[in-house]
Amino acid sequence: MKSQVSLTKAMSAYILPVLALIFISYPTISLSSEDEFDFGFEDSEENKDQRPLEKKSSPFKIDLNGNITLKSSRQIGSPKRWNYLGPSLKLKGSLNTPYAFLKFDGDSEFNLAFKIEKDDETFSKKHLPKSRLREIYVQKSFGKHTIYLGKKIVVWGKADALVITDVLTPKDNSLLLLTDIEKSRTGQLLFEWDFYLKNIELNLYAIPFPLYNLYPDQGHPYGLPLNYTVKNQGEFTKKEQNSEGALRINYESDWGSTAFLLASIHNRDSVLETINIFDLSFQEKHERYLFLGLTMDIALKKMLLKTEMAYEKEKLTQTYTEFFGQQIPTVAKQNVLSLMGGVDYNHNRWGNWIFEISGSKIEKWSHLLLMSFSKNFLNEDLKLSASITFYDHLKNPSLSASSSYRINDSLKATLSSTLIDIQKPLDSNPMLSGLSEMDQIGLEIKYLF
Amino acid sequence: MSSIIHLIQTFNLNKLCFLSFSFCLFVFFNSPSLKGEEKKVEVPSPKEIMKKTFNRNEGKSSYVSNILLSCQFEIVKKNNKSKKKCSSPPRIKEFKSIAIEIQKDSIDAKSLSLIKKPASEKGLGFMQVDYIEEGKSSDQWMFLPALKKTKRVVGDEDGPKTGSFFGSEISYEDIEKHHENDFTYKLIKEEKIKETPTWVIEMTPTGKKAKTRSYGKSTSWISKRSYIVLKTEHYDKRGFLLKTFKQSNVEKINGIWIAKRMIVINHQKSRMSMLKLKSVLINPQFSEDLISLRALKDETFLESELQKIHGK
Numbered sequence: 157m158k159s160q161v162s163l164t165k166a167m168s169a170y171i172l173p174v175l176a177l178i179f180i181s182y183p184t185i186s187l188s189s190e191d192e193f194d195f196g197f198e199d200s201e202e203n204k205d206q207r208p209l210e211k212k213s214s215p216f217k218i219d220l221n222g223n224i225t226l227k228s229s230r231q232i233g234s235p236k237r238w239n240y241l242g243p244s245l246k247l248k249g250s251l252n253t254p255y256a257f258l259k260f261d262g263d264s265e266f267n268l269a270f271k272i273e274k275d276d277e278t279f280s281k282k283h284l285p286k287s288r289l290r291e292i293y294v295q296k297s298f299g300k301h302t303i304y305l306g307k308k309i310v311v312w313g314k315a316d317a318l319v320i321t322d323v324l325t326p327k328d329n330s331l332l333l334l335t336d337i338e339k340s341r342t343g344q345l346l347f348e349w350d351f352y353l354k355n356i357e358l359n360l361y362a363i364p365f366p367l368y369n370l371y372p373d374q375g376h377p378y379g380l381p382l383n384y385t386v387k388n389q390g391e392f393t394k395k396e397q398n399s400e401g402a403l404r405i406n407y408e409s410d411w412g413s414t415a416f417l418l419a420s421i422h423n424r425d426s427v428l429e430t431i432n433i434f435d436l437s438f439q440e441k442h443e444r445y446l447f448l449g450l451t452m453d454i455a456l457k458k459m460l461l462k463t464e465m466a467y468e469k470e471k472l473t474q475t476y477t478e479f480f481g482q483q484i485p486t487v488a489k490q491n492v493l494s495l496m497g498g499v500d501y502n503h504n505r506w507g508n509w510i511f512e513i514s515g516s517k518i519e520k521w522s523h524l525l526l527m528s529f530s531k532n533f534l535n536e537d538l539k540l541s542a543s544i545t546f547y548d549h550l551k552n553p554s555l556s557a558s559s560s561y562r563i564n565d566s567l568k569a570t571l572s573s574t575l576i577d578i579q580k581p582l583d584s585n586p587m588l589s590g591l592s593e594m595d596q597i598g599l600e601i602k603y604l605f
Numbered sequence: 606m607s608s609i610i611h612l613i614q615t616f617n618l619n620k621l622c623f624l625s626f627s628f629c630l631f632v633f634f635n636s637p638s639l640k641g642e643e644k645k646v647e648v649p650s651p652k653e654i655m656k657k658t659f660n661r662n663e664g665k666s667s668y669v670s671n672i673l674l675s676c677q678f679e680i681v682k683k684n685n686k687s688k689k690k691c692s693s694p695p696r697i698k699e700f701k702s703i704a705i706e707i708q709k710d711s712i713d714a715k716s717l718s719l720i721k722k723p724a725s726e727k728g729l730g731f732m733q734v735d736y737i738e739e740g741k742s743s744d745q746w747m748f749l750p751a752l753k754k755t756k757r758v759v760g761d762e763d764g765p766k767t768g769s770f771f772g773s774e775i776s777y778e779d780i781e782k783h784h785e786n787d788f789t790y791k792l793i794k795e796e797k798i799k800e801t802p803t804w805v806i807e808m809t810p811t812g813k814k815a816k817t818r819s820y821g822k823s824t825s826w827i828s829k830r831s832y833i834v835l836k837t838e839h840y841d842k843r844g845f846l847l848k849t850f851k852q853s854n855v856e857k858i859n860g861i862w863i864a865k866r867m868i869v870i871n872h873q874k875s876r877m878s879m880l881k882l883k884s885v886l887i888n889p890q891f892s893e894d895l896i897s898l899r900a901l902k903d904e905t906f907l908e909s910e911l912q913k914i915h916g917k
Contacts, residue, residue: 192688193868194681195674195695195879221724250905257905297906302899311753338752352899408898410744412757453757455744460759502759504768535675535876536772565696565723604724 220249221605229269229598233576237377238269239596240331261291261343276382279375288328291343302350307343310361312404312417314451314462317526317543318514320494321417321449321464324361324402326424328370342367355408361419363400368442369424378590386428387439398422400444412461417449423472428485441487445471458503462512464496473518493517507531510543522548537562547588551579554591566604573597651790651806654827659785661832664861664887666705668914671718673698675773675878678870689870689877698722698771699883703911705893713737713782715896719904720771730901731758731771735782742817743781748901755902773878774848774869778818787814793824798836801855802829820847831855831862846872859887889914 222245229240244265251258264287270280293306313319317337327340344367351358372379380386402419422442431437446469454461473490476483498512508530515523528543542557558572578592649657675698676691704716713735720729728750735743745758758768758777768777788808795804803826810818821842826835837850848871852864865882891914900907 192686193678193877193879194688194690195676195877196691221727223724252905252908257909259905295905297903297909302903302906309753350899352897354894357899455757455759458759460757500756500759502768535677535874536769562725564694565725568725 215254217252218249219252220247222247222249223602223604225600225602227598227600229596231594231596233593233595235593237273239377240267240598241269241272242266256294256296258294259291260289260293262287262289264288270376273377275377276375279373279379282373288342290341293343300352302352304346304348304350307345308348309341309343310346310348310359311341312415312449312451313464314415314453315464315496315498315512315514316500316510317528317545318496318498318512318524319464320466320496320514320516321451323419323421323424323447323449323466324363326367326369330370330372330376342370357404357406357408359404359406361400361402361404363402363421364398366398366400366422366424368422369426371426378594381436383436385435385437387431387437389440402447412452412454415449415451417447417451417466419447419449420444421447425474427472427474427487429487430484433479433482433484438485441472443472443489445469445489447471458501460500462496462498462500464494464514466492466494468492468494490518524548547578547581547591549580551577552581552588553577568602568604570600570602571598572600648792648804651792651804652785654792654804654806654832655788655790655808655825656785658825658827658832658834659783662861663706663863664859666888666891667703668886668889668891668911669702670883670885671700671702672881672883673700673771673773673878674881675876678875678877691877695879696723696772698726698773700771701911703891703896705891705896707893708737711737715893717896717900717907718771719901719907728904730904732896732898732901733780745777746898746901753902755898773880774871774874774876775878775880776819779850779869783814787811795829796826798826798828799853801835803827803835804829828855828862831857833862833864835864841873848872858885861887863887886914 225244225246227240227242227244229238231237231239242265244263246261246263248261249259264285265283266285267283270276270283289307291306291308293304293308295302295304310324311322312324313321319337325341326344327337328342329340344363345365347362347364349360351360374380374382374384374386400419400421402417402421404415404417406413406415422444424442427441428438429441431439448467448469450465452461452463469491470489471492472487473492475486475488477486478484494514494516496512496514498510501509501511503509510526510528512526512528513523515521525546526543528541530539530541532539539560540558541560542555544556545554546552547554554574554576556572556574558570560568560570562568573596575595576591578589581588674695676695677693678689679692681688681690698720699722700718700720702716702718704714706714708714715732715734717730717732719731720726728748730748732746732748733743734745746755747758748755769775770777770780788810791807791809793805793807795802797803806825806827808823808825809815810820819841820839821844823837823839825837827833828835833852833855834850835852835855837848838846839848839850841847848869851868851870852866853868854865856863856865863882863885865885867880869878869880871877891910895907895910900910
């Protein structure tokens with residue numbers, strides 16, 4: 157560029173008079189030659205109607221999209237094995253009628269890994285295919301109100317990863333580390349009423365039959381051994397006293413937003429109580445408790461400060477008792493205090509950074525620390541991201557990295573890896589050391605439509 | 606719509622090269638007014654021109670369906686004409702935008718855009734609130750449908766918001782609203798773009814704006830007829846040409862001048878984007894409360910409200 161400027165200066169001494177004459181001859185500067193662009197796109201189809209919406213042809217409008225994904229995931233820890241190998245289909249859509257909107261979201265996975273690895277046959281068949289309807293609900297808005305009825309996901313909290321207030325919606329952890337938090341959420345039947353007043357949003361929820369978190373089935377390499385008997389699995393939802401209620405009030409201001417959360421719910425995570433250790437029989441327990449939460453985010457310069465607080469009164473928690481040298485699962489009702497603090501830092505050149513720390517106190521404090529980085533390259537076609545999470549101690553890190561490349565608007569490939577090294581598990585969570593074997597890499601190719 | 610119309614307003618100017626400057630001097634000294642050949646026509650000051658441009662009647666509200674294309678370009682020469690051509694298929698985004706002018710309670714305007722295509726980004730929304738106070742940055746939010754979360758877009762108030770708008774060559778700072786006192790102005794010359802007479806004005810950001818802007822100077826071609834910015838050249842802080850914005854397909858809709866096509870060329874990255882208004886409604890009747898976080902996260906609600914606009 158500098159040489160261009162010098163050249164321009166040099167030229168100006170000699171050519172200026174000539175150019176000036178040319179300019180006099182052409183008092184109107186034609187920019188037409190500069191106006192030639194070819195986007196390879198036909199842009200002549202102007203909408204003569206000048207209206208942004210399609211003409212009303214039918215009172216019903218269906219919108220459908222989704223993706224077909226070829227997924228593979230291999231455990232490179234011990235033992236080496238396939239955890240996922242096969243296609244999956246995701247469908248998401250809506251039906252717009254004059255009376256209400258109907259929305260749905262479902263997926264179906266055809267995972268051959270368990271068959272290839274010769275896992276339990278009954279279990280393997282469940283995944284050929286395994287389908288789930290994550291959401292299906294009707295929605296109606298009138299004035300300042302919106303109501304929803306059906307199977308729906310509700311997301312609470314401000315944190316990106318270490319969310320401590322996202323307690324309403326159950327998670328499907330049946331594939332453990334293979335599932336992102338947003339993909340693991342699965343809807344449950346509920347009635348929701350939203351009311352909007354200027355900067356205040358009020359959400360009321362009634363959940364008649366709550367669902368609980370899902371874990372790897374018995375027969376799954378990370379599930380309970382087949383010789384264990386667990387009572388009440390999937391039975392609890394049928395009991396009448398299960399109905400739940402929740403409330404969220406969110407206030408949005410110039411500097412950020414604050415939400416107050418209140419819920420009378422049951423523990424979503426599975427808590428096992430030993431019935432008889434000699435015949436390895438256990439029962440899954442879920443009991444009602446009171447949840448109080450507060451979330452805030454504050455915009456400050458380049459950063460977004462996030463905080464969450466949760467107090468769970470007499471929540472059923474998993475405890476362990478030593479019995480002839482073995483840790484056997486027991487349950488206890490305890491008050492749980494959890495805190496989360498975090499910062500989002502966005503820099504055009506240095507990418508997007510997330511720092512989050514969360515702590516939870518039952519008898520002792522246990523905590524998680526997360527640092528995450530992501531940045532887009534090649535005009536947003538390539539996204540690189542990495543995160544490291546420390547479980548309770550700096551000697552217990554989990555490192556995840558992924559690179560995602562958008563081949564075109566419909567095709568995307570993602571390569572990912574997760575490495576875990578648990579060297580110092582807490583007594584309160586002896587199961588944590590089991591994660592240490594789960595190093596894995598994955599590749600998926602996604603076609604979006 | 607104001608997101609688009611604000612783009613029109615952004616265009617500030619720059620350091621012209623010595624050649625152009627010489628030409629300006631030449632034109633100045635040969636201008637009819639100096640020679641006394643014509644009646645002296647009072648030319649408004651460049652600040653007055655830009656004030657009119659910034660405050661140009663764009664309608665109180667708008668509802669627009671847009672298409673945004675972006676690609677790497679190569680220059681192809683044919684018949685002594687050069688053409689900027691996409692060297693690979695362009696990335697295409699379709700989105701709808703609504704905007705409303707508020708002018709009260711410190712809020713200047715609000716706008717909301719929602720992506721319809723491609724499928725991978727459907728439902729992604731972007732909301733912006735512009736403030737009356739000079740130098741105050743706009744507030745921006747994004748709705749991420751995969752996470753079902755609304756996130757505030759936090760930029761550096763002391764630095765430029767150079768992040769890309771929907772992956773295009775348009776940056777967030779390009780869609781921020783400006784005030785006439787944010788810049789100093791210099792009328793460089795008057796010339797025609799495709800038979801449309803224009804004022805060519807150089808703009809240099811001042812004070813706080815200088816910190817929050819990645820462009821050192823900009824040069825804008827302002828239509829004398831419509832006060833639309835037909836072309837802008839943005840120069841980086843080292844004085845090198847960074848981006849050129851060109852607006853065309855200017856039409857009068859409901860008595861208001863609208864440019865229905867804008868092309869952005871990033872000279873340093875050899876990339877270009879085209880924003881095209883597929884269809885546009887000016888001054889549709891809707892409440893300012895429609896542009897809210899509720900509408901941002903709830904496409905269904907927004908669609909039903911837009912249907913009502915359509916029905917009117």
